[in-house]
Amino acid sequence: MLFNTIDFAVFLPVVFLLYWFVVNKNLRNQNLLIVVASYVFYGWWDWRFLSLIIFSTLVDFSVGRRLAVEENKANRKWLLWTSILVNLGFLGFFKYYNFFLDNFITAFSFFGKEIQANSLNIILPVGISFYTFQTLSYTIDVYKRKLQATNDLVAFSAFVSFFPQLVAGPIERATQLLPQFYSKRNFDYAKAADGMRQILWGLFKKVVVADNCAELANQIFNNSADYSGSTLFLGALFFTFQIYGDFSGYSDIAIGTARLFGFNLMQNFNFPYFSRDIAEFWRRWHISLSTWFRDYLYIPLGGSRGGTWMKVRNTFIIFVVSGFWHGANWTFIIWGALNAIYFLPLLLTKKNRSNIDIVAKGKHLPNLRDFFSMMVTFLLTVLAWIFFRADNVGHALNYITTVLSASLFTMPHLFDVYSTLIVGFMVMVLVIVEWLGREGEYGIANLFTGWSRPLRWSVYLTIISVIFLLGGKEQEFIYFQF
Known part of the structure; x- marks a missing residue:
C-alpha cells in the first residue's frame, strides 16, 4: 500500500478511528490493532511475504528472551549469531543471491571456465532491508545489555511491523521505539x-x-x-x-x-x-541508516580511534557496505566508494566535525x-x-x-x-x-x-x-x- 494512493487515504482514517475511539481503553488492544493494521498494510503488496516478518519477529523475540536469562558468554554469542544469520540470511538470499551468482560466473569466465548455473526469479520483499536492520538493533542491544528483553510478544510484533515506517524507515532503534509501545497513549491534538x-x-x-x-x-x-x-x-x-x-x-x-x-x-x-562538506551531508542524509552503520559496524571496527590505515579502512568499509545495502549492483558499491573518497580528506585532516x-x-x-x-x-x-x-x-x-x-x-x-x-x-x-x-x-x-x-x-x-x-x-x- 502506497502513501500516495486512495487505498491509504481510506486505510489511515479507518485505523485512526478504531485506534482512538474503539480500542483506546486498553493498551494491549491498541498494540494488537497496530499489528493487524501493519500486516494488512504490508500484505497489500504480497501477503506471502508476511511469513518472513512473522518468522523474523518470533526468532528475535525468542532470542531476546533467552539472552535475558543466559549468563554464559559463549551461549550468548551463539544466540546473537542465530539472530544475525537468520535475518541477514533472508536479506542475502532475496537481495543478493543473483548478484553473487552472476559475478561468480563472470569471474570464472576470465580463466576460460564456463560455469552453467541458473539464476532465480526472486521477488525482493518490500522493505526487507529496513525491518531486518530494525529487528537486529533489538537483539544486538539486548546482547550488549543496553536494553531489557521484552516478554510482550504483541508489543514486540508492533515494534517490528509498525506500518508508518515498515517499508522505508526511518530505521528505528529498539531502545527508542519499543518502550513507546509499553506506555499509555492519549490523544494529543x-x-x-x-x-x-x-x-x-x-x-x-x-x-x-x-x-x-x-x-x-x-x-x-x-x-x-x-x-x-x-x-x-x-x-x-x-x-x-x-x-x-x-x-x-x-x-x-x-x-x-x-x-x-x-x-x-x-x-x-x-x-x-x-x-x-560531505561529512555534514552524511550527518543529515538518511540519518537512521548512517547512525545504524556508525554504531553497529564502524565503532565496533575501531572507528577513528586507530592509526591512519585503520581510519581509511573503516571509512571505506562503512561507505561501501552502505552502498551495497542499497542494491545488488556495482553502481551502488562505486557510489559508496566515491563518497568514501570525498570523506577521507576531511577525516585525515580532522575537519569531519567542523x-x-x-x-x-x-x-x-x-x-x-x-x-x-x-x-x-x-x-x-x-x-x-x-x-x-x-x-x-x-x-x-x-x-x-x-x-x-x-x-x-x-x-x-x-x-x-x-x-x-x-x-x-x-x-x-x-x-x-x-x-x-x-x-x-x-x-x-x-x-x-x-x-x-x-x-x-x-x-x-x-x-x-x-x-x-x-x-x-x-x-x-x-x-x-x-
Whole structure:
C-alpha cells in the first residue's frame, strides 16, 4: 500500500478511528490493532511475504528472551549469531543471491571456465532491508545489555511491523521505539496537527516535486546517448531532487503518520542539500541508516580511534557496505566508494566535525564562504548520484564523460518548456521553504508559529490544490526497491 494512493487515504482514517475511539481503553488492544493494521498494510503488496516478518519477529523475540536469562558468554554469542544469520540470511538470499551468482560466473569466465548455473526469479520483499536492520538493533542491544528483553510478544510484533515506517524507515532503534509501545497513549491534538502538516509537506515533496522530476530524469537517463552534456547535467539535477523529494517525503509522511497515533519517530533528513562538506551531508542524509552503520559496524571496527590505515579502512568499509545495502549492483558499491573518497580528506585532516550547526544559523543568508562550500558539496553529491541512478557502471561512466565534455556549455534540450519551468519552480519552492525552516526539524511544520488561523489554512489549501493540480504521474517510492 502506497502513501500516495486512495487505498491509504481510506486505510489511515479507518485505523485512526478504531485506534482512538474503539480500542483506546486498553493498551494491549491498541498494540494488537497496530499489528493487524501493519500486516494488512504490508500484505497489500504480497501477503506471502508476511511469513518472513512473522518468522523474523518470533526468532528475535525468542532470542531476546533467552539472552535475558543466559549468563554464559559463549551461549550468548551463539544466540546473537542465530539472530544475525537468520535475518541477514533472508536479506542475502532475496537481495543478493543473483548478484553473487552472476559475478561468480563472470569471474570464472576470465580463466576460460564456463560455469552453467541458473539464476532465480526472486521477488525482493518490500522493505526487507529496513525491518531486518530494525529487528537486529533489538537483539544486538539486548546482547550488549543496553536494553531489557521484552516478554510482550504483541508489543514486540508492533515494534517490528509498525506500518508508518515498515517499508522505508526511518530505521528505528529498539531502545527508542519499543518502550513507546509499553506506555499509555492519549490523544494529543497539537501532536496530531503537527503530524498532519508533516504528512501534507511530505506529499508535496513526493507527488509534486519527486514524481515530476522523475518523468524528466527518466527521459534523460534512459536516452542519455542522444543528449548533450548540458541536458545530461540537467537530468542529474532532476534526479538529485527526485531522490530527495521521494525519500525525505516518505520519511515526513511516516513521521507524521506515527504522530497521529502518539508515537515519535527519529528525524531521518535534516536539510542535507544545505551541507557545507560531505561529512555534514552524511550527518543529515538518511540519518537512521548512517547512525545504524556508525554504531553497529564502524565503532565496533575501531572507528577513528586507530592509526591512519585503520581510519581509511573503516571509512571505506562503512561507505561501501552502505552502498551495497542499497542494491545488488556495482553502481551502488562505486557510489559508496566515491563518497568514501570525498570523506577521507576531511577525516585525515580532522575537519569531519567542523560543521555541526546548520548553515547560517540565526541569519537570513549564508556568507560567501559557506555558500561556496554548499555549492561544491552539492555538485559532488550530484556527480555521485549519477552512479546511483545509472543502469550499470558503463552507463554511468559514459554519462559523466558526456557531462564533462564541451557540450556541457551548449543549450540543454527541453522536452516541454512549460512543464520543465513548472518543475523548476516547484523545486525552488521546496528549497526556499526548507531554507526558511532549516533551523527546526521538519521544514514547513516550523513556519507557522504565530501565524493566524486563516493564513495557515490558506497555505494548507494552496498546497492541497497544488498536489491535485500539478502532481506528477504516480511513481513508486525509490527506496522500496532496497
